[in-house]
Amino acid sequence: MSLFESVRMAVQGVLVNRLRSLLTLLGVTIGVAAVILLVAVGHGSAAAVQTQIEGLGTNMLTIQAGGRTFGRQASTSSSFTFLTMKDVATLENKVNAPDIKSVTPVVTAQSVTAVHGTASETPGQVLGTTPSYAEAKKASVTQGTFITSSDETKHSRVAVIGATVATNLFGGADPIGQTIQLSGATFQIEGLLTPKGTNGIQDQDDIVIVPLTTAQDLLVGQSGQLGQIVVEATSSSTVNAAQAEAQSLLQPTHQNTDGTAAFNILNQASLLTATSSNNHTFTVLLAAVAAISLLVGGIGVMNIMLVTVTERTREIGIRKAIGAQKADILGQFLTEAVLLSIIGGATGVVAGIVGSHFKIVGVQPVLAWSSVALAFGVGVGVGLFFGIYPANRAASLRPIDALRYE
Amino acid sequence: MTAPTITERPLMLLSAVSKIYGAGEIEVRALHSVDFRVDRGDYVAIMGSSGSGKSTLMNIIGCLDVPTEGQYLLESLDVAQLDDHELAFIRSRRIGLVFQSYNLIPRTSVLRNVELPLVYQRVGADERRERAMHACELVGLRNRTHHIPSELSGGQQQRAAIARAMVTDPAIILADEPTGNLDTTSTLEVLQLFADLNSAGRTIVMITHEHDVAAHAKRVIALADGEIISDERRAPLDGPPPQPGIQTLQPQVVPV
Numbered sequence: 001m002s003l004f005e006s007v008r009m010a011v012q013g014v015l016v017n018r019l020r021s022l023l024t025l026l027g028v029t030i031g032v033a034a035v036i037l038l039v040a041v042g043h044g045s046a047a048a049v050q051t052q053i054e055g056l057g058t059n060m061l062t063i064q065a066g067g068r069t070f071g072r073q074a075s076t077s078s079s080f081t082f083l084t085m086k087d088v089a090t091l092e093n094k095v096n097a098p099d100i101k102s103v104t105p106v107v108t109a110q111s112v113t114a115v116h117g118t119a120s121e122t123p124g125q126v127l128g129t130t131p132s133y134a135e136a137k138k139a140s141v142t143q144g145t146f147i148t149s150s151d152e153t154k155h156s157r158v159a160v161i162g163a164t165v166a167t168n169l170f171g172g173a174d175p176i177g178q179t180i181q182l183s184g185a186t187f188q189i190e191g192l193l194t195p196k197g198t199n200g201i202q203d204q205d206d207i208v209i210v211p212l213t214t215a216q217d218l219l220v221g222q223s224g225q226l227g228q229i230v231v232e233a234t235s236s237s238t239v240n241a242a243q244a245e246a247q248s249l250l251q252p253t254h255q256n257t258d259g260t261a262a263f264n265i266l267n268q269a270s271l272l273t274a275t276s277s278n279n280h281t282f283t284v285l286l287a288a289v290a291a292i293s294l295l296v297g298g299i300g301v302m303n304i305m306l307v308t309v310t311e312r313t314r315e316i317g318i319r320k321a322i323g324a325q326k327a328d329i330l331g332q333f334l335t336e337a338v339l340l341s342i343i344g345g346a347t348g349v350v351a352g353i354v355g356s357h358f359k360i361v362g363v364q365p366v367l368a369w370s371s372v373a374l375a376f377g378v379g380v381g382v383g384l385f386f387g388i389y390p391a392n393r394a395a396s397l398r399p400i401d402a403l404r405y406e
Numbered sequence: 407m408t409a410p411t412i413t414e415r416p417l418m419l420l421s422a423v424s425k426i427y428g429a430g431e432i433e434v435r436a437l438h439s440v441d442f443r444v445d446r447g448d449y450v451a452i453m454g455s456s457g458s459g460k461s462t463l464m465n466i467i468g469c470l471d472v473p474t475e476g477q478y479l480l481e482s483l484d485v486a487q488l489d490d491h492e493l494a495f496i497r498s499r500r501i502g503l504v505f506q507s508y509n510l511i512p513r514t515s516v517l518r519n520v521e522l523p524l525v526y527q528r529v530g531a532d533e534r535r536e537r538a539m540h541a542c543e544l545v546g547l548r549n550r551t552h553h554i555p556s557e558l559s560g561g562q563q564q565r566a567a568i569a570r571a572m573v574t575d576p577a578i579i580l581a582d583e584p585t586g587n588l589d590t591t592s593t594l595e596v597l598q599l600f601a602d603l604n605s606a607g608r609t610i611v612m613i614t615h616e617h618d619v620a621a622h623a624k625r626v627i628a629l630a631d632g633e634i635i636s637d638e639r640r641a642p643l644d645g646p647p648p649q650p651g652i653q654t655l656q657p658q659v660v661p662v
Binding site: 002005314319322323326398400 | 465468470471490491494495497498499503505509510511512513514522523525526527528570571574
C-alpha cells in the first residue's frame with residue numbers, strides 16, 4: 001500500500017470521530033506548547049537576569065577591605081587593611097596596571113536619613129564617589145547631570161538620586177534643583193539616575209550619590225577610609241587580567257599576619273557565569289516538567305488508538321479478509337497515530353510561538369527555535385512510539401477473530 | 407459462452423479435515439473428518455442448520471481459518487504450510503468473499519469499497535478506478551458509486567459486496583449466506599449475478615440454509631453435526647447453472 005493510500009485512510013480514520021480526535025490532538029498540543037513556552041520563559045528570565053547583571057557593569061571589579069574568610073576578619077584587621085586614596089593612586093598607575101581603565105573610590109554612609117520638607121526616608125545606599133563611577137557602574141542620568149570633577153574639587157553639596165528616593169521624597173514632582181537634608185546638611189539635587197530595578201538583593205534605585213569629598217566632609221568623617229574601590233577593566237576580556245594586577249598591587253600593603261590578602265575582589269563576570277548556570281538549571285527543570293505533559297499527551301494518543309482499534313476490529317477483519325497484509329494494517333493505524341501527533345504538534349508549535357509573545361509571570365519569554373524543533377520532533381516521536389503497540393495489536397488480529405467480533 | 411475447462415487437478419481438496427474448538431471438557435468438534443472436493447467451474451451450495459459446521463467449513467476454504475486436523479489443498483497448495491503473508495496473498499488474489507452482513511467498510515463510498523482489494527494489491531489509481539467502475543457496472547450500481555453503504559438498500563449493499571469480491575478477478579467466490587438478509591427480489595438479483603459469474607467460468611461456493619436458494623447451484627452438499635450427510639449433483643459441471651425461477655422457490659426436504 002502506498003504512503004498516499006495510508007495517509008488517505010488515516011485522514012479518514014481521524015475524521016470519523018472528530019471530537020475524539022480533537023481531544024487527543026489537544027493532549028499533544030498542550031505538551032508541545034508547554035515545552036516551547038516554558039523553555040522560552042526559562043530563556044527569558046535568564047536573559048533578564050543577564051541584562052541586569054550587565055547593567056551592573058561586566059567590566060567591573062569591586063575591591064573591598066577585609067579577608068576572604070569573614071569569621072577571621074575582625075581579629076586580623078589592622079589600619080593596614082583599610083583601603084585609602086593611596087590605593088586608588090596605586091591602581092591608577094597605567095604602567096603597573098595596563099588593563100585597568102578607571103579606578104573609582106566609594107565611601108558608604110550608614111543609616112543616613114534623607115529629608116525633604118515633611119517627607120523623609122532612609123535610602124538603601126548613600127554613597128560618596130567620583131565622576132568615573134557613572135561609567136564603571138553604568139549609572140546614567142535621565143535628568144540633570146551626574147557628579148562632576150568640579151563638584152569634587154569644590155566639595156559641592158550636590159546629590160544625584162535614584163528613582164525610588166525621588167518618588168519617596170518628591171512624589172511625582174521634578175526633583176532637579178530641589179534640596180534635601182542628609183545628616184542635617186543641605187544638598188541640592190542635580191541629577192536623577194536612570195532606573196535599574198532590583199538586582200535580586202536590593203533596590204538599586206534606592207540610592208543617593210554625593211561627591212566623595214563632600215561625603216568625607218559631612219557624612220563619613222575624615223578617616224580617609226574607603227568603603228570600596230570600583231575598578232573598570234579596559235574590556236570584558238581583560239577583567240581577569242585587571243583582577244590579577246589589582247591583586248598583586250594591593251597585596252604588599254594589605255595582608256594579614258598569616259600572609260593572606262586583607263581585601264577581596266569581587267568579579268562581576270564570575271557572578272554572571274554563576275547566575276547563568278543557575279538559570280540553565282532552571283530552564284532544564286521547566287523543560288522537564290513540560291516534557292512530562294508531552295508524555296501524557298502521548299499516552300492519550302495510545303489510549304485513543306487502542307479504543308479505535310477495538311472499535312474497528314470488525315473493519316480490520318474485513319480488510320484482512322479481502323487481502324490486506326499485516327503491514328497494510330500496521331501502516332494504516334501507525335499513520336493515523338502519527339497524523340494525530342503531527343497535527344497536535346503543529347498546533348502546539350503555533351500556540352507556543354503565539355504564547356511566547358506575551359509576558360508570563362513578569363518574564364518576557366525568549367523563543368528558542370531549537371526547542372520548537374525539539375518539541376515538535378519529540379511530539380511526533382511520542383505519537384509514533386505510543387502508536388506502535390495499538391497498531392501492532394490491530395495488525396496481529398486473526399481475520400477470523402476480527403470478523404466474528406461484534 | 408463456452409463451458410469451463412475441467413482439469414485433472416481439483417481446485418479445492420479437503421482430506422479428513424477436522425476443526426476442534428476449545429480443549430478437554432469444553433472441546434467442540436465443529437468439523438468431523440470432512441472429505442470434500444470442488445472442481446473448477448462448479449457452483450456448490452453447502453446447506454445445513456445453524457451449528458452444523460458450515461460456517462467453519464467456509465472459513466477454512468476461504469483461508470480465514472486453518473484446520474485442526476487433515477489437509478486442505480487449494481490449487482495444490484497446502485494451506486497449513488503457508489504463513490500469514492502468503493495467506494493474505496491468496497485471499498487477495500484467488501478468493502472473493504461475500505458475507506451475509508455485507509461487511510462493507512462504513513462511511514466509505516461504494517467505489518472506494520470496491521477498489522479496496524485492488525489497493526491491497528497495489529494496483530495504480532487509474533487502473534483501480536477503471537476496474538472498480540466496471541465491477542460496479544456489472545452489478546448494476548453504476549449510479550450508486552459515490553453513495554456510502556448506509557444510504558443503500560440491503561440488496562444494493564450485497565451487490566456492492568459482490569462487486570468487491572469479483573473486482574480482483576478471483577478463481578473462487580465464496581459466499582456465506584449471501585441472501586440471508588435479503589428480500590425475494592434482491593435474493594433473485596444476487597442469485598442471477600452468481601449464475602452469470604459461474605457461467606463466465608468462476609467457481610462459486612455458497613453457504614445457505616434455504617432450499618430455494620440452494621436450488622440455483624449445480625451441486626448441493628448437506629452438512630449436519632460437522633459431517634457431510636449428502637452430496638447431490640443437480641446439473642452437469644460443464645453446463646450452465648440451473649434456472650429454477652421464482653415458482654420453484656418453495657420448501658423442500660433434504661434427502662438424508
